[in-house]
Amino acid sequence: MSGISENWLNLVLLVLLASGLSIVYSSRVEKALNWWTVQTVAVSLLILAQGIYQNELEVIFVGILLLIGKAGVIPILLRRVLKESKTEWVGEIYLKRASSLVVAGGLTIIAYDVTKPLMALPQSGFRNGLAVAIALIFFGLLLMMIRKVAIVQVLGILLIDNGIFLAGFFLTQGMPLLVEMGSMFDILVGIVIIVILSKQMLENYDSLNVDHMRSLKG
Amino acid sequence: MDELLMILTRLLMGIGHLALILIAAPLLQGFIKKSKAFWQMRQGPSILQPYRDLSKLLKKEELISEHASWLFLLTPRIALAATLMAGLVIPNAWGWAPLSGWGDLFLFGASLGLVRLFLTLSGLEGAGTFGGMGSSRELFLGLLTEPGLLLGLIVLAFITATTSLQGIITGLQSVSPIFIPRLLAIVTLGMVSIAEMGRIPMDNPDTHLELTMIHEGMLLEYSGLSLALLSFSEQIKQLLLILLLAQIVWPSGLISSSVGFLGMFGALCFAGVKVAVLGFFYATVESLFVKRRLFRVPHFLATSTATAVLALVSLWIIRGQI
Incomplete structure (x- = not known):
């Protein structure tokens, strides 16, 4: 798996980790969405570069699909809902931004600790990559737990998806095309459903705050 | 006899080094002013204006408050x-640096700290309210900038395994420009x-508006020769920081490869272009952003310190040890 030089790999990983942390830290939903787009573009560029270096048409195809499907379609859909709801607040209720950033830093260290047994991966940069991928999964879980606005929770799911995708990439060095397409289609359909649901939420409660859902029980 | 010749050459080279800094500092200031004027669609003052300002100030009469003590007169000399x-x-x-031994980078930090100490003391000397306010703010800023500055340089010292700035520049030539810790250290130092130069997101160098000034607040009581010395030392500090940053971004230690007059002249031009590009960059930053509220400043500086810490951690992760 020679190909991308280690310095470039580390640079891409830095972009991924920094954008993940920025999503956790951002104060506006729109900013978080922009950071997620940046992250997805970085992921697809990584895949594309790997495909080009290895001359594998399948991997290049997956990269292009990622660039169009995830970095293109999903942000447009989410932005449309966001515009309708006029939501700016990210819904920080349980943890404020600064303390959630500290927690995210702690989760990154845990991710590095968890991946210690995997240090024997073919390229030493790959262990970093796996650690960053697991850190992204943790960030997504954290975001879903501590934020109250539906769109931000969706961003949490998308972060987890990015993390899982990266982990798969670094562990198996290119999954079969069918699996990739399946997972991508899954997430796309999931997002479409969530967008429809949040439109329903907007109609019923005029807000994206998930706390309103509880009042149904009454 | 040979030894004497060696010492004499080194001395001459050192004096040349200082003379170059003295000559170039106001030029850089003029260039930054001109670039700012370019972004504001003005013609702006001539690039040579800082020299004229300094020579005008040298000729002016100096007024000293009757409450001021000897410290007031000592400060400008010590600052320079x-x-x-x-x-x-x-x-x-x-x-090439005249002093290049063990622990240079701490000497750099300590000298800037000494300037800051005397400036804040003499800001209190004139017993004016704005002086005290400026001093207090300067110390507040200094407390937050120095960890970032030193930690950023220390990361570079770890990368190249030497604490002399000359050694760091030489060592960086063989380090890849996208090596993560190096990139993060550059971001930190930038x-x-x-903040150290007192430029816009932190402090506005062009205003004497009471509520916002930091550095100018401390110089409010000064006039004549002392003011000239103080603003000259500020310009020199600006040149030093930009030169250091330029040398870290594109290191060019040409001491061995550039033989002959033409090579030396080429190296000088290259360094001048680097410094000018960075100066233009800072002028652009200054034109694009507004000055931040004082209580937002810790956010900015904490980010820079956090970047330095991140650089240290990533160096540890990539190398497996420091």
């Missing part, structure tokens, strides 16, 4: 001397330099 001392460890266009 300490800034020049910091200049002795900065590698010049040919990657952010900290803004």
Whole structure:
């Protein structure tokens, strides 16, 4: 798996980790969405570069699909809902931004600790990559737990998806095309459903705050 | 006899180094002013204006408050001397510094700290309200900038395994420009330099508006020769920071490869272009952003320090040890 030089790999990983942390830290939903787009573009560029270096048409195809499907379609859909709801607040209720950033830093260290047994991966940069991928999964879980606005929770799911995708990439060095397409289609359909649901939420409660859902029980 | 000749040459080279810094500092200031004027669609003052300002101030009468003590007169001299001392460890266009031994980078930090100490003391000297306010703010800023500045340089010292700035520049030539810790250290130093130079997101160098000034507040009581010395030392500090940053971004230690007059002249031009590009960059930053509220400043500086810590951690992760 020679190909991308280690310095470039580390640079891409830095972009991924920094954008993940920025999503956790951002104060506006729109900013978080922009950071997620940046992250997805970085992921697809990584895949594309790997495909080009290895001359594998399948991997290049997956990269292009990622660039169009995830970095293109999903942000447009989410932005449309966001515009309708006029939501700016990210819904920080349980943890404020600064303390959630500290927690995210702690989760990154845990991710590095968890991946210690995997240090024997073919390229030493790959262990970093796996650690960053697991850190992204943790960030997504954290975001879903501590934020109250539906769109931000969706961003949490998308972060987890990015993390899982990266982990798969670094562990198996290119999954079969069918699996990739399946997972991508899954997430796309999931997002479409969530967008429809949040439109329903907007109609019923005029807000994206998930706390309103509880009042149904009454 | 040979030894004497060696010492004499080194002395001459050192004096040349200092003379170059002294000549170039107001030029850089003029260039930054001109670039700002370019972004504001003005013609702006001539590039040589800072020289004229300095010579005008030298001729003016100096007024000293009757409450002021000897410290008030001592400060401008010490500020200039300490800034020049910091200049002795900065590698010049040919990657050569007159003082290059163990622990240079701490000498650099300590000299800037000495300037800050005397400036804040003499800000209190004139017993004016704005002086005290300026001093208090300067100390507040200094407390937050110095960790970032030193930690950023220390990361570079770890990368190249030497604490002399000349050695760092030479060592960086063989390090890849996208090596993560190096990139993060450059980001840190770039952010900290803004605060150290007193430029716009932190402090506005062009205003004497009471509520916002930091550095100017301390100089409010000064006039004549002392004011000239103080603003000159500020310009030199600006040149040193930009030169250091330029040498770290594109290191060019040409001491061995550039033989002959033409090579040396080429190296000088290259360094001049680097410094001018960075100066233009800072002028652009200054034109694009507004000055931040004082209580937002810790956010900015904490980000720079956090970047430095991140650089240290990533160095540890990539190398497996420090």
